[in-house]
């Protein structure tokens with residue numbers, strides 16, 4: 226055989242026929258909606274924002290007055306998504322619990338963003354202190370990643386540190402993983418090991434005592 230070896234077609238999820246289900250997960254404010262929109266264009270896929278779907282279709286369990294948030298009925302969202310899956314060949318499901326909704330065999334991309342930057346983002350959004358703290362803590366402690374691994378195993382999970390990347394760079398990275406030209410990686414960040422973490426932990430202690 227002559228010519229350069231090609232990766233087997235089975236590892237190219239963009240070219241191959243059949244269903245492609247992609248979950249974009251990560252703490253609120255990491256860039257999921259932005260990235261999912263661009264990726265959907267790139268892949269000619271349908272993009273489903275789970276938070277919007279749950280709100281628009283009233284898939285809520287209860288209203289948590291203390292946290293001032295509605296609790297999403299995960300089972301109802303799962304059932305709704307299952308019905309949509311049969312309709313679309315390529316689907317991107319996006320939200321901070323997308324890894325929980327994604328069926329087995331899906332690709333899972335976990336977006337990460339430095340928690341001190343996330344704090345600024347969420348404060349700018351007007352979240353109250355408790356909600357900012359809760360989400361910053363979740364990012365600091367890898368909550369979405371560990372849940373995703375627990376549910377799906379690590380074979381088709383890739384983590385992207387979005388902190389200093391443009392949306393285009395992030396979409397390109399995801400695209401390369403799906404094409405099989407970049408190996409999927411997890412464990413790419415350790416926020417607690419960064420110099421900025423010390424100050425952030427003090428801030429967290431401070432807000433929880435308020």
Ligand code: ADP
Pocket residue numbers: 251252253254255256257258259260346387388390391392395
């Ligand atoms: P999520 O859906 O995860 O809550 P969004 O997509 O709404 O996050 O993004 C949160 C904010 O960050 C938005 O203002 C968006 O424009 C901005 N943003 C998203 N991706 C990036 C990026 N790679 N670099 C800088 N800002 C970004």
Ligand code: MG
Pocket residue numbers: 257258259
């Ligand atoms: Mg969003």
